Structures are given as structure tokens and as C-alpha cells.
Amino acid sequence: MKDAYDILVIGGGPGGAMAARTAAEKGLSVCLVEKRPAIGAPVRCAEGIGKELLQEFISPDPRWISAEIDSAKIIVPDGTSLQLDPQFAGNEVGYILDRKIFDRELVWKAAEAGSDVQVKTRAVAPILENGTVKGARLEFCGKVKDVTAPVTIAADGVESKFARWCGIDTTIPIRELATCAQYLLTDIDIEPHTTVFFLGNTIAPEGYIWVFPKGERSANVGIGISPRCCGPGRRPKDYLDRFVADHFPRGKPIECIVGGVPVCKPLQTTVADGLMVVGDAARVSDPLTGGGIYNTMFTGKLAAEVAASCIAQGDCGCEALSVYDKEWRKSKMGKAIERNYKIKEFFITLSDEKLNALVKSISHINLKEFSTFTLVRELITRNPKLLLELKALKDSIS
Amino acid sequence: MMLTIHREICGYCGACVSVCPEGALELIDAYLEVDEKCISCGICTKACPLGALEVDHEGRL
Structure with missing residues (x-):
């Protein structure tokens, strides 16, 4: 890791990886840092993405596709189901990924393009000069190092702190966080190419339960609900356990994960002097579905493109970088979020x-x-x- | 500290970090840290998918 780069990317999820790869392909010097010791783990995701959407960024590869989906089903409390058949399936169905492999592939591609990559390396503070972000203080195994860059891209996920340290209010209103739990269940009877969504205030208040196939007899079975409806004995895991007991009593969990998904409006601003914010850190996940893979990849790539032209023009101030903010808001993705x-x-x-x-x-x-x-x-x-x-x-x- | 983190329950997902109005929480890999900015408002306890956070109200001034 050098002392100075054109772009410093904080976070090694799909948003950070797309940003690093895009910037490196444009010939910029880039460093991507990930605080966790491994890219791709732990997974915090139901792993679904539309086929066409994914293909905007990368050709599908069976190594990181767990299941291909050709229909979707919505089930309401009285048992009525709405089946959306293959010929009508648009972008809301597609692939269920294997994020552990997928995320590594994306970071691999960033590295191949020339980006430096550091894991178990955490940004502990921004480097600020007269209010302008000039990089970050990084910590790696107890060693502290300052890395400077005219543009820092915060891709640090739902638990983002970096943008907040730089003066952007990133707090998600409590009623606008989906609090989630998910099992990867195996040895269960499912339709292996159909995603199923269960709605209802008793089973998943202000949210839904999903069954996303991960193979012939395995699925991500998860829930996202409003914290307003939570309390002792009524946490996401409690609701999920009841659902699993009813629907998949013999399922065997080989993974149990939890997480928060922003279902709020995106940040008021996703740029500051020398700073850009992408993906979940920018709160651009879909407020209705909670889907975020495409949105984070889209914003990551766009941020790097704008950063590259700003660096070329020698102006990385808020005004110059705000092209990114304006672009994503008026994009198809931005309109869909609204x-x-x-x-x-x-x-x-x-x-x-x-x-x-x-x-x-x-x-x-x-x-x-x-x-x-x-x-x-x-x-x-x-x-x-x-x-x-x-x-x-x-x-x-x- | 008036916010209790039950580490045997915590799934270190960071949901609580995102709703903290004070920026008092931080997730360091698999370790949730709370600092002196915590005002024991209890918002984070509602966000936790597992119920790992608890505010000791008796400890409040």
C-alpha cells in the first residue's frame, strides 16, 4: 500500500469493487480497503438480482450463481397466491447469487485492473483539510497509516461511519430500517426456480418473508420487518423461527445471518468535498424490496466514472463531484427508488x-x-x- | 456503560450502527463497540434482529 492514490475506496462489497475496478480501468491509481479479514463473508444478503440488471456489469458465471429463477410467487395471509409465470417474468426475478464467490470475483476483477487491495484494514478517521476529505487514516493489525487521495469513495455498507465522520448525516430513521434474519436451509422441499414472498402482518409486520432457492433442495429463507413491531420474543429471528417451524420443520440450517437493510430515502447528499458515498452507505437500496446489489454496483461504477473526470480536470470539490449525485438521482434506478x-x-x-x-x-x-x-x-x-x-x-x- | 451488549447473542451485523443518532456505535469486524457518545436512548435495541442490546433504565440519571 502506497501513501497516496488517486482514489481510496472504503469497503470491499460490490459497490466498492465496482468503483475500484472502474477507476483502475480508467488508468487511475486506486486502493480498496476492506475492514473484514475476508472479502464476501459474512454474507448480509438474500442474494437475488435481476438477470438483465446483473448483465449490465458482468457476464453470468455458474461459479457464483446458485440458482436461476424463472417465476415468482406472492402469498398473502388467506393463502391466495399470485404466480408470476416465466413468460411474464421481468427484472424482479433472475439469479440467486453466491455472494461469497461473487464478491471475490468483483474484487478480483478490480485487482486485475490494477487496484491495490487490503483486507482487515479499517478506516478509523478521514483526513480533513479545511473541511475537504483528503483520504483516510487506516488501521491494519494495530498499525496506523495515513493514505491520501483527492477522492475517497465511502462504500462501507449499512453500518457506514465514514460519511458521518465527514459531516453527512447518515442516521436511518428507526422505522425505516428493515431488521432482518435469514437461514440458509437445506434438505427442504421447494420449487427450485421460483422465488416466494410471504406477506402479512402476523408473519412479517411491515415487511415480508422470502424463500430464495439456492439449489434443488436449499434456499435462503429470511425475513425483514419494521423495528416498530419488534420486542422481546418478537425479533426477526423469532418470527422466522415460527415460519420455519410451520413450513420447513425438517429443514437444516447451515447458515444463520442477520442484518439491517435501509428502506428509507437515500441520503440528502451523496457527495462532499473529496468524498463520494455509494451503495447501502448512501441508502440507495430499494425501499420496497430491500434489494441492493444492482443499486450498489450502479452507484459504485458511476461514482468512479465521475471521479475520474473530476481528477482529470483537477477539481474534486463538492460541486464538481455532484455530477454523480445528480446522475444517479435522475437515472432509472433513482426514479425506481423514488x-x-x-x-x-x-x-x-x-x-x-x-x-x-x-x-x-x-x-x-x-x-x-x-x-x-x-x-x-x-x-x-x-x-x-x-x-x-x-x-x-x-x-x-x- | 448503560447500554449492555449481550455478546453471546450479537450477530455483529451493524443494523444498530445505522440507526444510532449519536454515532456512538461502531462495528469492528465481529466486535460491536460503544463509546461515550451513547445517550442510552434505546433506539438501537429496537433495530437488533436478535435482541442483543439492552438499555439499563435504572442506570439513567
Whole structure:
């Protein structure tokens, strides 16, 4: 590790790796640091991503694809299910990844492109000069070293501290964090190419339970709920244990993970003088689904592209870097976050009865294309009596 | 310290870090650290997926 780079990337998840790779491919000197001793572990993810979305960044490789998904199913409390068949499956279904391998592949590609990589290396403070971020103080096995760079990219995930140290308020409002638990269950009977989403206030208040296949007889079975509904005996793991006891009593867990997913609005600003924030650290995960792999890769890549042109022009101030902030907000991803935030705000108000009725209203139709957009449009068309209540939904897609 | 971290329960996921309004929590690999900025507000205890955090209200002034 040198003393100075063009770009310092903090965090070795998909966002940091994409940023480091993109910057290195543009000929910049880059260092990526990861505080954990290994890239890719522990996994904090249900591992789903749309096929076309993934292929924007990397060609699919069976080494890190656990399952291919061709249909999705939503199940509401009264048992009504909405099956979304292969021919209608859009971007909401696709691959279930093996993040342990996938994340390593991405960092490998960054290294191949020329980026330095350091694991078990933690940023402990930003280097600030007159309010401008000039790099970071890093700690590795008790040794402290200052590394300077005109641009630092904070890709430090949901537990991000770096942007906060630089003066950006990153606190997630408690009601807008999905608190999650997940088992990798094996030896269970599943449909190996179908993702299943269970909704309902009893089983997963203000959230959902997912079953994402990881192979013929294995799946990520997890839950994300609102902390407002949590308490002793009502933690995500408690809800999940009850679900597993009901649905997969003989399943054997070979992994038990927990985590938090931002379902809030993105940060007010994702740039400062010498600083860019990407991925979960920027709170750009999808507020409706909690999906974040694509969004973090997209913002990581875009941040590096903008950083490269700012470095070339010799201006890495907030104003210059804000091209990144503006670009992602007006991108398809940015628009989807805005829309899905409104949809989420509507869905968390629904009683089980309403949920049943709404899903029933569209359970027999054939959607030409399955996406959040078409789903919401159908809901509105099929429920004229609920027009007033659905107004927020209508506004979200207009 | 008025915030108790039950380390035998903690899944070191960092959910609590993200909701702390004071920036008092930090996840260092598999170790959750709490510093003197903690005001024992208890917000983090709600975010924890496992119930590993507890605020001792009797200890409050």
C-alpha cells in the first residue's frame, strides 16, 4: 500500500469493487480497503438480482450463481397466491447469487485492473483539510497509516461511519430500517426456480418473508420487518423461527445471518468535498424490496466514472463531484427508488384483509410483463372502489 | 456503560450502527463497540434482529 492514490475506496462489497475496478480501468491509481479479514463473508444478503440488471456489469458465471429463477410467487395471509409465470417474468426475478464467490470475483476483477487491495484494514478517521476529505487514516493489525487521495469513495455498507465522520448525516430513521434474519436451509422441499414472498402482518409486520432457492433442495429463507413491531420474543429471528417451524420443520440450517437493510430515502447528499458515498452507505437500496446489489454496483461504477473526470480536470470539490449525485438521482434506478418508496409507504398501512382483497383482485390476470410498475397499475385498474386509498399508489406511477 | 451488549447473542451485523443518532456505535469486524457518545436512548435495541442490546433504565440519571 502506497501513501497516496488517486482514489481510496472504503469497503470491499460490490459497490466498492465496482468503483475500484472502474477507476483502475480508467488508468487511475486506486486502493480498496476492506475492514473484514475476508472479502464476501459474512454474507448480509438474500442474494437475488435481476438477470438483465446483473448483465449490465458482468457476464453470468455458474461459479457464483446458485440458482436461476424463472417465476415468482406472492402469498398473502388467506393463502391466495399470485404466480408470476416465466413468460411474464421481468427484472424482479433472475439469479440467486453466491455472494461469497461473487464478491471475490468483483474484487478480483478490480485487482486485475490494477487496484491495490487490503483486507482487515479499517478506516478509523478521514483526513480533513479545511473541511475537504483528503483520504483516510487506516488501521491494519494495530498499525496506523495515513493514505491520501483527492477522492475517497465511502462504500462501507449499512453500518457506514465514514460519511458521518465527514459531516453527512447518515442516521436511518428507526422505522425505516428493515431488521432482518435469514437461514440458509437445506434438505427442504421447494420449487427450485421460483422465488416466494410471504406477506402479512402476523408473519412479517411491515415487511415480508422470502424463500430464495439456492439449489434443488436449499434456499435462503429470511425475513425483514419494521423495528416498530419488534420486542422481546418478537425479533426477526423469532418470527422466522415460527415460519420455519410451520413450513420447513425438517429443514437444516447451515447458515444463520442477520442484518439491517435501509428502506428509507437515500441520503440528502451523496457527495462532499473529496468524498463520494455509494451503495447501502448512501441508502440507495430499494425501499420496497430491500434489494441492493444492482443499486450498489450502479452507484459504485458511476461514482468512479465521475471521479475520474473530476481528477482529470483537477477539481474534486463538492460541486464538481455532484455530477454523480445528480446522475444517479435522475437515472432509472433513482426514479425506481423514488417510486418504490411511495409504494412501500402505502403497503405498510394495509391490513391483512385489504392485502388479501388486493392480491385476489389481480391473482387471475395475466400480466404481460411483471414489474412493480405493471403490478401497481393493475391494482389500481382492478380496484376502482379503493381509488381514494390507492391515490398514493397512483401518484407513484404517474 | 448503560447500554449492555449481550455478546453471546450479537450477530455483529451493524443494523444498530445505522440507526444510532449519536454515532456512538461502531462495528469492528465481529466486535460491536460503544463509546461515550451513547445517550442510552434505546433506539438501537429496537433495530437488533436478535435482541442483543439492552438499555439499563435504572442506570439513567
